[in-house]
Amino acid sequence: MYEGDIASVLLTEDEIQARVKELAVEIASRYPVGSPQGDLLLVGVLKGAIFFMTDLSRALPIPTQMEFMAVSSYGSSTSSSGVVRILKDLDKDIAGRNVLIVEDIIDSGLTLSWLMRNLSSRDPASLQVVTLLRKPDAVRTDVEVSMIGFDIPNEFVVGYGLDYAERYRDLPYIGTLDPKVYEGDGGM
Ligand SMILES: O=P(O)(O)OC[C@H]1O[C@H](OP(=O)(O)OP(=O)(O)O)[C@H](O)[C@@H]1O
Ligand SMILES: Nc1nc2[nH]cnc2c(=O)[nH]1
Numbered sequence: 001m002y003e004g005d006i007a008s009v010l011l012t013e014d015e016i017q018a019r020v021k022e023l024a025v026e027i028a029s030r031y032p033v034g035s036p037q038g039d040l041l042l043v044g045v046l047k048g049a050i051f052f053m054t055d056l057s058r059a060l061p062i063p064t065q066m067e068f069m070a071v072s073s074y075g076s077s078t079s080s081s082g083v084v085r086i087l088k089d090l091d092k093d094i095a096g097r098n099v100l101i102v103e104d105i106i107d108s109g110l111t112l113s114w115l116m117r118n119l120s121s122r123d124p125a126s127l128q129v130v131t132l133l134r135k136p137d138a139v140r141t142d143v144e145v146s147m148i149g150f151d152i153p154n155e156f157v158v159g160y161g162l163d164y165a166e167r168y169r170d171l172p173y174i175g176t177l178d179p180k181v182y183e184g185d186g187g188m
Contacts, residue, residue, distance in 0.1 A: 002168060006159075006175040010152060013172040016132070016160055017055065019149045023130060024059035026147055027100065030128075031062060037098045037125040039063045045115065046070035046088065047169065048104035051161040052132045052149075056102060067092055073111050084114040099124040103131040104161050109141030116143050133157070133174070156182075 031040045042064050044053035057064055070088035099119060106112050112129065119127055132149040152174075158164050159171030164181065 001171070005168070005178055005181050006171075007178040009173050009175045010155075010157060011150060011160075011174040016149075016172075016174065019132075020052070020055045021059050023147055023149060024056055024061070027056075027130060028060055028062045031098060031100075033062050035098065037096060039065050041094060041097045041099050041124075042066050042102050043090065043094075043099055043119070044068045044102045045104070045111070048161045048163070049102050049132075050169075052104050053102045056130070067094070069115070071111060071115065084111055093122070094119065095123040096125050098126045099128075101127070101129045103129060105133040105135070105157070106131050106138040106141075106143075106145060107135045109138040109143060112138075112145070113141055113143045132160075 027040075040060075040062060042053060042057055044050065044066065046068050047070065053066070053068075057066060067090045068088065069086070069090055071084050072087055073084045101112070101115060101119065103112060112131075116127065116129070128147070129143065129145045130147040130149075131145055134145065134148045134151050136151075136154050138145075155176050156164070157174050158168035158177055159174045161169050162174065163169045164177055168177075
């Protein structure tokens with residue numbers, strides 16, 4: 001699939017799945033079952049986190065509920081516009097709940113720091129973040145992310161939910177794109 005478009009495989013399907021299971025154990029140890037705040041509420045950030053969210057929720061040995069929010073700051077470019085837009089808001093009130101934001105990637109950190117501010121203002125009992133991937137620039141942002149799948153180099157990656165111009169999300173692994181794909185698009 002996508003013959004010739006992928007320059008290198010950064011994380012194989014097996015590596016991703018093994019790490020997701022480890023993260024699930026870590027998360028379960030942080031949230032006691034039967035807490036007065038009810039089941040842990042996973043807030044998946046669409047569209048990129050879709051596969052991470054579904055794999056993680058099924059690997060978690062504790063009951064969870066799911067909400068989704070769609071935000072966009074990239075459009076069809078490979079760098080953040082810096083302007084975060086809500087494309088779909090949560091369906092439910094999160095006041096008093098234990099909320100875990102499920103992100104696919106933290107790159108500039110703009111999306112996450114905006115999300116943290118936005119969701120904190122809705123008075124959850126607790127608000128934490130798990131991200132599958134983190135890039136070097138994200139380390140400089142003010143948001144504390146305690147659960148990280150992989151620290152990756154500063155390269156534009158696709159697959160396992162991550163797209164370039166809406167393509168490649170359906171790859172089961174994470175890889176880098178051959179420059180020929182975005183040359184001429186003005187995206188990089
Ligand atoms: O740390 P940042 O530089 O803000 O980048 C991270 C965000 O960028 C991607 O979303 P995108 O806006 O591309 O939307 P998508 O998930 O629908 O592809 C990704 O899913 C993160 O949410
Ligand atoms: N597909 C994709 N989306 C991103 N959003 C922020 N960084 C990235 C990246 O490296 N790849």
